[in-house]
Amino acid sequence: MKKTLLFLAGAALLCATACKSELDKKIDGLVEQMTLEEKARLLVGTGNEGRWVSETSYGDMKNIVPGAAGTTCPIERLELPFIILSDGPAGVNIDSTRENEPGTYYCTHFPIGTLLSSTWNTQLVEHVGQSIGDEAIHYGVDVVLGPGMNIHRHPLNGRNFEYYSEDPLLTGKTAAAVIRGIQKNGVAACPKHFAANNQETNRMGNDVQVSQRALREIYLKGFELAVKEGHPKTLMTSYNKINGVSVSERRDLVTDFLRDECGFDGTVMTDWYGGDHPEDQIHAGNDLLMPGQQWQMDSIVNAVNAGRLDEKDVDASVKRLLKLIYESPRNQAGHTYDNTPDLKAHAEVTRQSATEGMVLLKNDGQALPIASGMKEIALFGCASYDFIAGGSGSGDVRRAYTVSMLEGLQNAGYSVDPLLAARYEDFVKQSIAANLEKVTARFADMVRIRPDEMPLTEQEIAAQVQRAEYAIITLGRTQGEYYDRKSSEFYLSDVERSLLVNVCRAFHAAGKKVAVVLNIGGVIETASWKELPDAILCAWQPGQEGGNSVADILSGKANPSGKLPMTWPVALSDDGATVNFPVDQTTENVSVASRRKDVGEKNVDFTRYDEGIYVGYRWYDTRAIEVSYPFGYGLSYTTFQYSDAKVARSGKNINISVNISNSGSVAGKEVVEVYVTAPGASMDKPAKELKAFAKTALLNPGKSEVVKMTLSVDDLSSYDEDSQQWIVEAGTYKIHIANSSRDIRLTETVEVK
Ligand code: BGC
Numbered sequence: 145m146k147k148t149l150l151f152l153a154g155a156a157l158l159c160a161t162a163c164k165s166e167l168d169k170k171i172d173g174l175v176e177q178m179t180l181e182e183k184a185r186l187l188v189g190t191g192n193e194g195r196w197v198s199e200t201s202y203g204d205m206k207n208i209v210p211g212a213a214g215t216t217c218p219i220e221r222l223e224l225p226f227i228i229l230s231d232g233p234a235g236v237n238i239d240s241t242r243e244n245e246p247g248t249y250y251c252t253h254f255p256i257g258t259l260l261s262s263t264w265n266t267q268l269v270e271h272v273g274q275s276i277g278d279e280a281i282h283y284g285v286d287v288v289l290g291p292g293m294n295i296h297r298h299p300l301n302g303r304n305f306e307y308y309s310e311d312p313l314l315t316g317k318t319a320a321a322v323i324r325g326i327q328k329n330g331v332a333a334c335p336k337h338f339a340a341n342n343q344e345t346n347r348m349g350n351d352v353q354v355s356q357r358a359l360r361e362i363y364l365k366g367f368e369l370a371v372k373e374g375h376p377k378t379l380m381t382s383y384n385k386i387n388g389v390s391v392s393e394r395r396d397l398v399t400d401f402l403r404d405e406c407g408f409d410g411t412v413m414t415d416w417y418g419g420d421h422p423e424d425q426i427h428a429g430n431d432l433l434m435p436g437q438q439w440q441m442d443s444i445v446n447a448v449n450a451g452r453l454d455e456k457d458v459d460a461s462v463k464r465l466l467k468l469i470y471e472s473p474r475n476q477a478g479h480t481y482d483n484t485p486d487l488k489a490h491a492e493v494t495r496q497s498a499t500e501g502m503v504l505l506k507n508d509g510q511a512l513p514i515a516s517g518m519k520e521i522a523l524f525g526c527a528s529y530d531f532i533a534g535g536s537g538s539g540d541v542r543r544a545y546t547v548s549m550l551e552g553l554q555n556a557g558y559s560v561d562p563l564l565a566a567r568y569e570d571f572v573k574q575s576i577a578a579n580l581e582k583v584t585a586r587f588a589d590m591v592r593i594r595p596d597e598m599p600l601t602e603q604e605i606a607a608q609v610q611r612a613e614y615a616i617i618t619l620g621r622t623q624g625e626y627y628d629r630k631s632s633e634f635y636l637s638d639v640e641r642s643l644l645v646n647v648c649r650a651f652h653a654a655g656k657k658v659a660v661v662l663n664i665g666g667v668i669e670t671a672s673w674k675e676l677p678d679a680i681l682c683a684w685q686p687g688q689e690g691g692n693s694v695a696d697i698l699s700g701k702a703n704p705s706g707k708l709p710m711t712w713p714v715a716l717s718d719d720g721a722t723v724n725f726p727v728d729q730t731t732e733n734v735s736v737a738s739r740r741k742d743v744g745e746k747n748v749d750f751t752r753y754d755e756g757i758y759v760g761y762r763w764y765d766t767r768a769i770e771v772s773y774p775f776g777y778g779l780s781y782t783t784f785q786y787s788d789a790k791v792a793r794s795g796k797n798i799n800i801s802v803n804i805s806n807s808g809s810v811a812g813k814e815v816v817e818v819y820v821t822a823p824g825a826s827m828d829k830p831a832k833e834l835k836a837f838a839k840t841a842l843l844n845p846g847k848s849e850v851v852k853m854t855l856s857v858d859d860l861s862s863y864d865e866d867s868q869q870w871i872v873e874a875g876t877y878k879i880h881i882a883n884s885s886r887d888i889r890l891t892e893t894v895e896v897k
Pocket of ligand 1: 213232336415416538
């Protein structure tokens with residue numbers, strides 16, 4: 145026995161040397177030649193002039209791709225090349241114009257992450273990822289800093305728009321698809337921000353105090369799936385601390401969990417200026433510190449010289465980074481880039497994918513689609529004229545245009561009162577200018593300034609009732625990096641509310657319908673006003689073709705098939721995380737690189753995740769709290785029948801199938817959701833948890849599809865903190881096949897011993 149083991153160990157060692165690729169051998173050779181200073185220089189990257197300038201910026205590195213977020217440092221002595229990294233999740237975020245150059249360098253603004261996850265269509269999302277990666281390759285970018293994939297722990301997190309869901313399964317599957325898509329082009333994806341980066345308030349210093357179980361089941365799970373199913377070549381750690389230590393400095397997370405448990409074999413980088421102790425970061429396995437500062441290099445060198453950091457850790461990071469660099473597009477023989485991506489083709493991709501992630505929340509009396517023949521529309525709301533394509537900060541995209549609702553409706557053959565349009569456009573301009581003055585220059589490029597809503601007199605509304613056959617009100621919200629949303633942004637303003645009340649009253653009195661379009665990046669309050677209009681469409685922030693995408697749905701050219709990736713609460717106070725979230729708490733935390741002094745302020749310096757695993761529907765459904773719209777909810781212009789559910793064990797697998805038929809009168813797609821209720825006899829378990837989902841193909845009326853999904857028994861497990869293991873409780877599990885978390889169509893059971 146001992147001999148066999150020795151033999152196997154010897155063989156493994158031999159293979160480790162003999163089976164090394166040519167590249168690995170080349171990298172080994174280079175590392176041997178590198179001085180410690182050169183290694184340290186490689187491990188801290190550099191910013192890019194105009195965007196992230198740091199004192200390590202290399203003269204000739206500047207502005208190769210203006211607006212990109214950074215590069216790695218070349219080492220000329222050894223002819224070590226570099227790579228270029230650029231944001232972000234909704235498209236490549238580089239400058240659209242360049243000094244002394246007549247050309248433009250626009251990128252496509254695709255829908256925000258939240259809209260993508262609302263499609264529940266991983267194939268479609270992969271295609272969007274592929275289009276983003278294609279633009280990266282055309283613009284000479286090697287690493288796309290996306291997807292963003294933190295959990296929507298609370299509705300007010302300012303960056304929820306970049307992220308996918310309150311549920312880790314939907315998050316992980318969507319992220320994996322985006323990663324696969326981006327990487328089909330040879331560029332690397334960079335899922336971020338690992339992990340538990342769930343608020344912007346004091347984002348550089350906030351300490352997340354979370355249980356091991358919640359960490360594992362909610363906050364790490366999505367990353368685990370993204371790594372195992374998406375195989376990203378890079379990954380970005382988050383700014384925040386977890387239980388006292390910055391994530392980028394935690395070896396248990398970056399090496400033990402990510403690399404050893406999940407099998408991640410790529411390069412880990414910090415978020416820009418993340419972490420305070422370079423030696424701990426390198427020891428943790430966080431290979432690249434971005435955007436790189438001189439003191440970080442010095443600190444790595446000093447730590448090795450003083451024996452606090454093992455040079456082997458440095459070498460391991462250098463090797464991983466060199467592999468990424470040598471495998472990157474710009475370092476392949478004959479690589480060139482032409483700066484001419486097919487923007488026309490991608491406009492079509494964003495237009496179509498956006499329609500599939502819009503969620504029809506209400507449609508009384510088939511108010512939508514707008515009856516054919518109706519052409520005169522009364523178009524209300526500033527956002528109709530100043531439509532919001534996406535969020536601000538690194539997740540923004542410098543696009544060539546944004547199609548507004550006005551333009552989208554006109555392109556679809558509708559007409560809108562030019563006088564009302566002119567009045568709105570004028571108001572928008574003036575209101576934006578006035579609001580801009582209130583914002584200090586320092587933050588001006590960080591937030592998108594929104595106009596206030598324009599008050600309308602009853603006479604003005606009456607004139608529209610006279611003229612138009614149908615009314616549309618668009619309500620808009622902006623949000624972005626650096627700030628959490630205020631509670632006032634969750635609720636409607638008084639002007640918005642009176643607009644809704646007055647328009648609905650006047651149009652209904654004349655027997656005419658009203659639809660509300662929500663042009664938002666995060667959940668808003670709907671319970672108090674949703675009775676007023678006939679229809680509500682959540683269009684999210686759907687990218688640069690937004691107005692066309694919305695018009696496709698309103699006109700019936702496309703049938704909505706999106707479903708909510710998060711719960712819409714009645715009130716903010718209902719949410720399990722509200723007591724431990726910085727609701728309307730403000731701090732001086734606004735600059736990118738600076739840290740605030742820790743004064744132990746609750747929800748700012750630290751945030752207690754007391755709700756544990758009870759995030760989103762896990763909270764609302766277990767406590768039977770009334771919600772405005774549940775997780776997984778969304779209507780269609782058609783109806784679907786669920787029948788013939790089959791659940792069968794086959795070894796470790798649980799095979800589920802269900803027949804879905806289109807029982808309505810127009811073609812449509814249906815999202816099928818599988819929730820599991822555990823026996824809960826020996827473990828604390830939520831009322832139900834999403835364990836699988838699938839989307840049908842476009843089904844014509846009368847057509848059906850047998851949807852098949854497979855779970856593993858391991859998917860039923862929960863993390864047991866005492867034994868530090870995943871445990872599957874024995875007993876009877878209920879398998880619910882559902883249309884939303886609150887609309888279960890069929891339930892079967894399965895026994896687990
Ligand atoms: C953001 C990252 C982004 C990086 C580079 C940071 O402020 O948190 O998401 O990738 O900047 O732009």
